[in-house]
Amino acid sequence: MTNNALQELDKEWEEFNTEFTKAETEHLAYLGSYRQLCTVQNGCSDKTKHLKYVLKQLGQDIDSLLRQKGLSEQDKVGLGAKKAQASQIRAKLAEMQRELPAHDNGYYLNEYESFKLSVACVILATFFVVFWLPPFFIALDALCNFLLVWYYCTLTIRESILRHNGSRIKGWWVLHHYITCVLCCITLTWSGGECYETMRPVFFVLVCYVSSVQIIQ
Structure with a gap:
């Protein structure tokens, strides 16, 4: 009776060790993927912030040029198109930032x-x-x-x-x-x-x- 119990325990222990080794391997793979994901997320977050800053500066430059006198009608149309495009890009950047995890x-x-x-x-x-x-x-x-x-x-x-x-x-x-x-x-x-x-x-x-x-x- 005791030998059977020991054999059963050894069998269950072997199965447990096999499952543990598999879980440990999967966990290490998860950590590697998670670190890679965090690196990509941080890169996207930094890039998005940088683009928002540059877009803000460009928007100020466009507004400054539009206030100047002597612009041709073609230049005004071109600047107006850039301003409209900047608004669309600003909304898209805000959407991209919302889709990233909050680190703030x-x-x-x-x-x-x-x-x-x-x-x-x-x-x-x-x-x-x-x-x-x-x-x-x-x-x-x-x-x-x-x-x-x-x-x-x-x-x-x-x-x-x-x-x-x-x-x-x-x-x-x-x-x-x-x-x-x-x-x-x-x-x-x-x-x-x-x-x-x-x-x-x-x-x-x-x-x-x-x-x-x-x-x-």
Whole structure:
């Protein structure tokens, strides 16, 4: 019984080693193809960026020539045709760039951080000023709350895009912003009254505190 079990194990082990060797060979072939693909992609990306830059310079030259006086009608027609062709090429280059993989996640992450910092400063300044106004300026309070709704909606969209592109933004952080967005919608629809006037100072202080923390981050 034991010998049969050992023989069966040896047979399965041999089959496993064969499959593993095959998988390892296929993986090495995949890595080679992937590196080659990355090289081609990077070359296409660099070439596309260079062509967009050159096309921009040529477009400026065409516009500059069209503004000059003394051009013959034939020259104007020729420049107009080049300008129309440049627009078509620009659209094609944009399409080519969209078809290439995005390698600008760091750029978008920096843009996200810049957006968060600038809007947090605006929110802090706005809420600080409105805080000292009498609570019967309900329209200004609604405007402040709308600013919060827009900010957190935009923030969650940007964070979802970054996570989809491989960013390490934690899920709980995005969930926290979704919840905050819902709460801001509730405060936006909150009509004035004694309860609102009681809550208002605490809410404004909380918003200023959260904005200050985001600026410090």
